[in-house]
Amino acid sequence: MNRRKKGKNRKIFKKESRSNYKLGCIITIIILIPILYGVYLYCQGIDTSQKEKPQTSTSFQTSSDQKPENKKPEGKKTKGTKSENNKSGGKNPTTKELEIPVSLTRRQEQIIHHTGYTVSYNKDLKLPNWVSYELTRKETKGKEKRSNRFITDPQVRGLIATNTDYAHSGYDKGHMAPAADMKWSPQAMKESFYFSNMCPQHPQLNRRGWKNLEEKIRDWAIADSAIIIICGPIITRQPKTIGKNKVVVPQQFFKVILSPFVKPMRAIGFLFNNKQSVEPLSTYAVTIDSIEHLTNMDFFAALPDEIENKIEAEADYFQWPN
The missing domain is CATH 3.40.570.10 (Extracellular Endonuclease, subunit A)
Structure with missing residues (x-):
């Protein structure tokens, strides 16, 4: 009689342990989802800011190899065509x-x-x-x-x-x-x-x-x-x-x-x-x-x-x- 009760208690304990384990996993996943998503958005934000960050100029720069933009035609200045x-x-x-x-x-x-x-x-x-x-x-x-x-x-x-x-x-x-x-x-x-x-x-x-x-x-x-x-x-x-x-x-x-x-x-x-x-x-x-x-x-x-x-x-x- 005691052996049967002990066997049943073990099965119940195992079922409860499995249930608790599953519940813990579910809770962990629920907690991790917003955290991981936040990390993803943060990484995306850094990448985007680096791409969109304008070039900064130093106190002096070499521009011999840069083609000037908004170039006016050479020769006599045309009125009303300023950059x-x-x-x-x-x-x-x-x-x-x-x-x-x-x-x-x-x-x-x-x-x-x-x-x-x-x-x-x-x-x-x-x-x-x-x-x-x-x-x-x-x-x-x-x-x-x-x-x-x-x-x-x-x-x-x-x-x-x-x-x-x-x-x-x-x-x-x-x-x-x-x-x-x-x-x-x-x-x-x-x-x-x-x-x-x-x-x-x-x-x-x-x-x-x-x-x-x-x-x-x-x-x-x-x-x-x-x-x-x-x-x-x-x-x-x-x-x-x-x-x-x-x-x-x-x-x-x-x-x-x-x-x-x-x-x-x-x-x-x-x-x-x-x-x-x-x-x-x-x-x-x-x-x-x-x-x-x-x-x-x-x-x-x-x-x-x-x-x-x-x-x-x-x-x-x-x-x-x-």
Whole structure:
């Protein structure tokens, strides 16, 4: 009798154990389903965010192998065909937006942001493609002394000119962003002597016409509170070179100037041949449209079209403070 009861108890115990085991499995599965599904969604979210994350830009980048988008046809600028990606969407463009020209052709380029200026450096030419900066009324009152120490730009990747290249070449080391505009900061003054900011210039251009324009721009910055300047060399297909590093000698130099805070806003361009330039500054004044044609660059593209088209077609030197 006792054996039968024990047998029955064992069977009941086994059945209860199996039931409890099954119930435990079911509960575990129920608990795991939302957990596993949550893990799956989390993984999918990471994958999606990585795919959709935009490329971030560093303080300088090489873009020689990148085809520029929204390219305008080469040649004379067509009104009303500005790149919409460079517009400010109805908002007032920032100084930084106005400082950076849009290249309409492919060129070797490394964008470097220094304390007082931005340079598009071309390691093939050993020259800047362009240099841009804003000069304010306050900055013209700086007291920092000129360093006169020409040095290599530590951020440049690739070849760059040296003092030896310029020695006995017959050309001056011509500043694009002038040292006299960088007196407001010791670091800005030091960086103005980087070779990435230099071009071979005829001595009577560097010391006369180019210098005279730099001085006039400082007067305009004082009068108008701030001026935006973009300048650089213009190269033909078969340029001369100097030095062991074969630094290209430009045939011409341009400078475009925008006074963004006066009403009405005004802008003007200047074009110099790389030779003796001793004529009055008004002689060298040209439209920005004409410089855009020579350089294949779009200046002040962030401005609304109606303003940009108007001011870039003007070249009246005498509408500026004299």
